[in-house]
Amino acid sequence: MPKYESLLYINGEWCSAADGGTRAVINPATEEVVGSVAQATDSDIQRAIDAAQRGFEHWRSVSPQERKSILKRVAARILEQRESLAVSITLEQGKPLEEARLEIDRTVDAFEWCAEEATRTYGRLLPQRKAGSREMVIREPIGPVAGFSPWNFPAAMAARKIAAALGAGCSMVIKPSEEAPAICAGLVQACHDAGVPPGVINLLLGPSDKISTRLIESSVIKKISLTGSVPVGRKVSSLAGQFLKPVTMELGGHAPVIIFDDADVEKAAAMTAAFKFRNAGQVCLGVSRVFVQQNVYEQFLDCFLAHVSRLKLGNGMDPDVTMGPLANQRRLDAMEAMVADAKARGATVRYGGKRWGDQGYFWEPTVITDIGDDALLMREEPFGPVVPVVSFVNFEEVIERANQLPLGLAGYAFTRSLVRSTAIVDALEAGWLGVNNFSPALSEAPFGGMKDSGIGYEGGPEGFASYTQIKFVSQDSL
Structure with missing residues (x-):
């Protein structure tokens, strides 16, 4: 199989790192180099942040029904490429091919379910207290999101974040593991092919510390979603806390x-x-x-x-x-x-x-x-x-x-x-x-832990809702 290069995806376009930097990707079964992964520079990170801001301004106004249709097309595109995407997981991460195929099936399911949930993000009308008044609770997308996904389930974990964020009307900058980047690139390509507008989904690859710090510190990014270890979760949530940003943390267990x-x-x-x-x-x-x-x-x-x-x-x-x-x-x-x-x-x-x-x-x-x-x-x-x-x-x-x-x-x-x-x-x-x-x-089920195993939930209505924020509206007639 020829070696590949995993590129950055910023504002609807695939590109190399600004300085051309790359890092090798190793097949854990053979220790052979199977590809390379771009190493984002500071300027690349800033371009992705700027793109996510522009993408959000457009995507938030797209109707839930249209977002549903696009995510359904993403799911269909992934399913069409099930075998090649599964092979990329096995070559980079090592799991048996049949397990990789099942992970792709879970990925498709995540996009399909979040597509439907996009049209179920309901608000609430409160009982009227006086004539001519209306009190209501409405949900709206929280804004551009930074997502960090792991190497052990590189398709399914990235899909949980991308599908929910996009379904809720958010834009996203996704940062997968450098050790298994190709499958996340495949998901992003499926989004591109399905008609996700430029800037709505952006892919950064490279040094995790540098990218996560820049994303969390940016005033553009409004929420952080991480799947990783407890030590990394502590570091990321501490940094996010300095900027009062909500986090979803799915961390380690025993x-x-x-x-x-x-x-x-x-x-x-x-x-x-x-x-x-x-x-x-x-x-x-x-x-x-x-x-x-x-x-x-x-x-x-x-x-x-x-x-x-x-x-x-x-x-x-x-x-x-x-x-x-x-x-x-x-x-x-x-x-x-x-x-x-x-x-x-x-x-x-x-x-x-x-x-x-x-x-x-x-x-x-x-x-x-x-x-x-x-x-x-x-x-x-x-x-x-x-x-x-x-x-x-x-x-x-x-x-x-x-x-x-x-x-x-x-x-x-x-x-x-x-x-x-x-x-x-x-x-x-x-x-x-x-x-x-x-x-x-x-x-459709919430996934999250107690104690040091995490904060918040991925999946289910609970996870989807974490990509929204609430407004209470009181309205009187004059």
Whole structure:
């Protein structure tokens, strides 16, 4: 496959960086250079900001019905290119091609749902207090938005931001990860092809610190949306706070999975293994800590290990592969540190535990037991294919252990008891819960975390509304 160059998109045109600067994009399965990504300069950033301002002044006056029609065309264009866009994800990010195809399907769904939601941004008419008066609440687009999307789901996460912002009548400057830029460029091209006017969507690529600082400090940008790590979220929200700008932050998690003794243990083991190692464990909602009730612990562990042993590791372009590489060298280093820490504390590596092969960023699917809650793996999100499986005695104990971290993005439980299901939903401190399943990421559902896992929501009416602001209007007849 020929190497490509991911360009900037500013005011309806594709362009190189002002100084021609680029950076290589690496295939994590082969460590080969597959393309280059432009490195925006200060002047490029300012041009994108100016374009977003002009684009907003036009786009805000476009009717919701017309915005709906355009976003529907964006979705159709993405669907037409499903295979080529999926290939770009796999080449840059590493996940198996079938997983990449499913991510494109989620991307299409996001644009289609936000297209419909554009015509459902209702206000409210208050009961009349006196003759001849009207009091109402109306919603309007908040203004130009800066969006920062991650490398682990480079299509779906960018789509959530772009589709909602444009559907609400905002313009956007989107900044994706430099490690997986081509798919976001593909989404922007779909917007271009569908007739999104110049300046309404702009794409910047390059150094994250410089671009994020310039965008947040600009008086043009009215809202910030970030999907990223907790440390990055703290930095971005702190800077935004200096300028009193609203933020949406979807940050890290450390999701517990609780297997009670009345669950279908074999089914729970199969589902947990499949979900844990999807995208090589690089899933913010993914399985991080598995708690199994003591009297079914060995049964679950045997079933879980059997499913893990059947995973096929390799290049995501191979149709037989079920787990690809990690996205970068940083994740390999993190896996090595976590496994080493667990071993030093007396934990047992029951499966995997080391780098796989001598080319690419591959790490074996790894299962660790006999590990204490003080281990690094139990305290920090692994964001990779390493999982601890530990036992617990009763409901009160496991809830305390599951909730003891300052993170609360997702949590899951398996039980046949309706009473216990209700109790676990009430007790777990997480914004995204699944009982006897791993909650699907639906466009119509809000997605956000508690505690240090985020601020606000992406998706659903709640996420869409965050791209609007409210006016209260009181009107009398003279």
